[in-house]
Amino acid sequence: MSRNAESTAFRSALEVVRGVEPRVADAIAAELADQRESLKLIASENYASPATLLAMGNWFSDKYAEGTVGRRFYAGCQNVDTVEALAAEHARELFGASHAYVQPHSGIDANLVAFWAILADRVESPALRKAQARQVNDLTEADWFALRRELGNQRMLGMSLDAGGHLTHGFRPNISGKMFDQRSYGTDPATGLIDYDRVAEAAREFKPLILVAGYSAYPRKVNFRIMREIADSVGATFMVDMAHFAGLVAGKVFTGDFDPVPHAHIVTTTTHKSLRGPRGGMVLCGPELADQVDRGCPMVLGGPLPHVMAAKAVALAEARRPDFADYAQRIVDNAQALADGLLRRGATLVTGGTDNHLVLIDVSGYGLTGRQAEQALLDSGIVTNRNSVPQDPNGAWYTSGIRIGTPALTTRGLGAAEMDATAELIHTVLSQTTPGTGPDGAPSKAKYVLDPAVAESVGKQAADLLTPFPLYPSVDLG
Ligand SMILES: *Cc1c(COP(=O)(O)O)cnc(C)c1O
Numbered sequence: 001m002s003r004n005a006e007s008t009a010f011r012s013a014l015e016v017v018r019g020v021e022p023r024v025a026d027a028i029a030a031e032l033a034d035q036r037e038s039l040k041l042i043a044s045e046n047y048a049s050p051a052t053l054l055a056m057g058n059w060f061s062d063k064y065a066e067g068t069v070g071r072r073f074y075a076g077c078q079n080v081d082t083v084e085a086l087a088a089e090h091a092r093e094l095f096g097a098s099h100a101y102v103q104p105h106s107g108i109d110a111n112l113v114a115f116w117a118i119l120a121d122r123v124e125s126p127a128l129r130k131a132q133a134r135q136v137n138d139l140t141e142a143d144w145f146a147l148r149r150e151l152g153n154q155r156m157l158g159m160s161l162d163a164g165g166h167l168t169h170g171f172r173p174n175i176s177g178k179m180f181d182q183r184s185y186g187t188d189p190a191t192g193l194i195d196y197d198r199v200a201e202a203a204r205e206f207k208p209l210i211l212v213a214g215y216s217a218y219p220r221k222v223n224f225r226i227m228r229e230i231a232d233s234v235g236a237t238f239m240v241d242m243a244h245f246a247g248l249v250a251g252k253v254f255t256g257d258f259d260p261v262p263h264a265h266i267v268t269t270t271t272h273k274s275l276r277g278p279r280g281g282m283v284l285c286g287p288e289l290a291d292q293v294d295r296g297c298p299m300v301l302g303g304p305l306p307h308v309m310a311a312k313a314v315a316l317a318e319a320r321r322p323d324f325a326d327y328a329q330r331i332v333d334n335a336q337a338l339a340d341g342l343l344r345r346g347a348t349l350v351t352g353g354t355d356n357h358l359v360l361i362d363v364s365g366y367g368l369t370g371r372q373a374e375q376a377l378l379d380s381g382i383v384t385n386r387n388s389v390p391q392d393p394n395g396a397w398y399t400s401g402i403r404i405g406t407p408a409l410t411t412r413g414l415g416a417a418e419m420d421a422t423a424e425l426i427h428t429v430l431s432q433t434t435p436g437t438g439p440d441g442a443p444s445k446a447k448y449v450l451d452p453a454v455a456e457s458v459g460k461q462a463a464d465l466l467t468p469f470p471l472y473p474s475v476d477l478g
Contacts, residue, residue: 043405214241247274251328277315341423370399
């Protein structure tokens with residue numbers, strides 16, 4: 001692919017947009033400039049390829065395609081069928097799954113599809129069977145009442161939010177916590193690691209319909225073989241949400257007991273995090289759940305986004321190439337280099353390190369809240385996000401942690417030496433920042449003091465670190 005073609009494509013697209021609403025074209029161009037300049041350590045973000053991005057900007061966006069391949073509620077979906085089938089085929093081959101559903105618009109949507117599929121499959125409800133046999137008109141008020149009561153009283157056991165789980169794994173204020181009677185498992189306070197015996201004990205006591213594994217902020221591998229044994233011992237459906245680490249599964253860094261696909265009944269993911277595709281979601285499962293999963297749209301989801309499915313097909317094709325396995329390994333090598341660099345400089349890390357793509361710094365060691373640390377780093381040109389640590393004394397808003405991840409910087413090409421330099425910059429900012437006080441002189445969890453000269457100097461060094469690794473080198477907007 002010539003660099004010229006990519007530059008021409010993006011330039012032309014912007015020119016066309018500029019002809020209608022120049023402010024949008026300017027914002028798109030400004031976003032590229034900002035992304036190019038920032039040292040992006042947000043563990044959930046990445047940079048999709050030009051081919052993936054370009055596959056989204058077209059008339060596939062105009063097409064309605066409710067239903068699935070070959071079973072549409074709309075006519076004229078033959079080309080949508082082509083891209084949806086291709087994306088699903090690439091996903092099945094890449095992950096070794098027997099079924100792939102590529103319509104979910106995001107990771108959360110993929111989880112909702114999975115929850116609904118599991119409920120529909122597992123809950124013995126004559127009213128639900130009737131509804132699904134399209135005999136909705138035969139249902140009485142009493143049937144509907146029974147249906148709501150039966151579906152609304154199921155149990156889910158998932159990882160707690162402060163241990164690194166996700167909102168959709170049953171966190172009370174999230175819809176998953178309202179759909180399900182939820183209980184969570186945490187991590188061992190001494191080691192920060194999942195204690196499988198405790199998970200088994202919780203499962204025995206609680207007898208969940210669904211056992212969920214997966215995380216957004218746990219810096220270690222999870223043994224999915226053991227989790228499946230726990231699920232089997234209590235008759236639970238085992239669901240894994242690999243939203244964060246799908247790229248490491250795709251790149252065969254997580255294999256055997258650490259590859260969720262052979263062990264879980266159902267796997268959900270995003271496509272835009274370490275997998276490096278377009279913003280979206282996906283569900284993988286065996287034949288037992290496939291029919292229910294395919295009812296995702298229109299039972300749970302809005303109309304599919306065919307232009308995004310086209311981009312998923314492109315990104316998944318990229319992830320099947322040998323160089324993606326290389327990329328995945330470098331993500332983990334970089335995270336470990338970053339962790340080592342921080343530890344050597346005296347930082348406290350949750351679990352003492354990492355074996356995936358992310359590192360969780362406990363910034364209470366620097367006397368800061370997560371919010372203070374996040375803002376001080378941002379002032380210094382380093383983009384991270386604050387995150388709870390296990391048993392966080394500062395709650396989910398201020399927090400005591402900073403989550404950093406390497407998928408994005410690894411895409412740019414940064415390696416171990418730059419990770420060590422990044423650790424130095426982070427440590428410099430955090431050790432030079434002090435908590436501020438509120439208007440009444442009381443200690444503040446948000447305010448902080450950082451010498452602007454330090455922020456400026458670190459910002460300059462962060463920019464220098466990126467110079468040899470241009471983002472989208474093939475794209476010159478002129
Ligand atoms: C990011 C994430 C999601 C949500 O993905 P969206 O695309 O933002 O909806 C779900 N589960 C986990 C574990 C995640 O990390």
